[in-house]
Amino acid sequence: MLIKSKPYRTIWSHPDDSTITQIIDQRKLPHEFIIVDLATVAYFCTAIKDMYVRGAGLIGATAGFAMYTAALQSRDAHFAEDIQQFARELSATRPTAKNLVWAIERQLTAMAACSSVQEKRDKGLEVATAIADEDALFCKQIGEHGVALIKEISKRKNGQPVNILTHCNAGWLAFVDYGSATAPIYQANNDGIAVHVWVDETRPWLQGARLTAWELKEEGIPHTLIADNTGGHLMQHGMVDLVIVGTDRTTFTGDVANKIGTYLKALAAYDNNVPFYVALPSSTFDWQIEDGVKDIPIEKRDGDEINKITGRAENGEMITVLVPPENTESANYSFDVTPARLVTGLITERGIVAANQDAILNLYPEKR
Numbered sequence: 001m002l003i004k005s006k007p008y009r010t011i012w013s014h015p016d017d018s019t020i021t022q023i024i025d026q027r028k029l030p031h032e033f034i035i036v037d038l039a040t041v042a043y044f045c046t047a048i049k050d051m052y053v054r055g056a057g058l059i060g061a062t063a064g065f066a067m068y069t070a071a072l073q074s075r076d077a078h079f080a081e082d083i084q085q086f087a088r089e090l091s092a093t094r095p096t097a098k099n100l101v102w103a104i105e106r107q108l109t110a111m112a113a114c115s116s117v118q119e120k121r122d123k124g125l126e127v128a129t130a131i132a133d134e135d136a137l138f139c140k141q142i143g144e145h146g147v148a149l150i151k152e153i154s155k156r157k158n159g160q161p162v163n164i165l166t167h168c169n170a171g172w173l174a175f176v177d178y179g180s181a182t183a184p185i186y187q188a189n190n191d192g193i194a195v196h197v198w199v200d201e202t203r204p205w206l207q208g209a210r211l212t213a214w215e216l217k218e219e220g221i222p223h224t225l226i227a228d229n230t231g232g233h234l235m236q237h238g239m240v241d242l243v244i245v246g247t248d249r250t251t252f253t254g255d256v257a258n259k260i261g262t263y264l265k266a267l268a269a270y271d272n273n274v275p276f277y278v279a280l281p282s283s284t285f286d287w288q289i290e291d292g293v294k295d296i297p298i299e300k301r302d303g304d305e306i307n308k309i310t311g312r313a314e315n316g317e318m319i320t321v322l323v324p325p326e327n328t329e330s331a332n333y334s335f336d337v338t339p340a341r342l343v344t345g346l347i348t349e350r351g352i353v354a355a356n357q358d359a360i361l362n363l364y365p366e367k368r
């Protein structure tokens with residue numbers, strides 16, 4: 001996607017040295033654009049845990065490159081033992097995002113099929129690149145399928161802007177390119193369909209205010225930032241035509257784990273007959289967990305993310321301020337689960353499908 005008219009992905013190999021992976025430090029956006037070099041597994045772990053990179057697909061792609069680095073760092077004589085240890089360290093960084101373990105396991109399986117250590121290392125780079133390319137391709141295909149929903153509403157409204165509400169950032173910054181929830185929106189914009197996006201600010205980390213608002217601005221998509229609690233009111237007054245969100249893990253039965261607050265949006269959408277769609281590449285499906293509410297692990301993050309806010313002061317300096325009384329105890333649940341019954345449909349790289357086991361397994365018969 002474009003940043004100041006220049007095309008970027010969110011992760012790539014250093015053009016002069018493939019042992020270095022480059023990322024955009026999302027903690028600094030939208031006010032500073034900083035590229036960071038990652039060349040050790042420890043730094044990859046920090047980058048994932050502390051959210052230099054975040055979002056389902058990008059966490060997976062970063063884990064893919066981290067496993068290549070792990071192969072480079074593993075000792076020749078103790079390769080099997082070292083690579084497993086690195087895999088464990090990486091897996092522990094973010095518990096909810098399925099793409100993390102999916103990418104690590106894909107790398108371990110591919111490396112296990114190689115005989116020499118050098119072959120395993122070469123394979124590591126090949127698979128990391130394939131994961132990133134596939135993520136971008138799948139998101140593009142999500143856009144191509146999802147745009148039909150927007151087109152239909154636009155027709156019904158005689159070309160008046162289609163109002164789409166989204167939560168968190170399931171944009172290109174959360175993937176390698178295009179995004180999941182945003183891909184149909186970008187596709188609609190390319191097709192000349194008028195759209196307007198309601199952007200939930202997404203407390204506490206403010207992915208909506210900081211990232212979604214920024215990437216929509218860079219892409220020239222009309223949008224309005226709203227406080228998280230506004231969606232229900234807008235839906236009651238016919239100001240939302242469609243909700244599209246992303247997901248960090250979706251069960252094969254259609255339960256959707258996504259950024260905290262998504263469940264409340266789904267309830268409001270259900271009560272107001274607003275279609276509620278979830279966009280995801282198949283790498284985000286969990287083919288083992290049946291009951292998402294009961295069994296998807298929910299990440300709890302540091303309370304400081306709630307108690308403190310960082311932003312740019314009028315003098316241009318980045319500052320962090322404390323909001324509640326000092327030492328206030330806060331509970332920072334990072335995700336919630338929306339049960340399948342509240343989800344109108346899933347937009348995947350293979351097409352749009354109902355959020356239930358039969359429909360999902362019909363679309364992915366190889367997972368039966």
Ligand code: MRU
Nearest residue numbers: 054055056168170174246247259
């Ligand atoms: O904690 P984050 O920022 O990694 O959360 C992930 C998200 O960006 C959202 O939950 C998103 O809607 C799904 S990931 C594409």
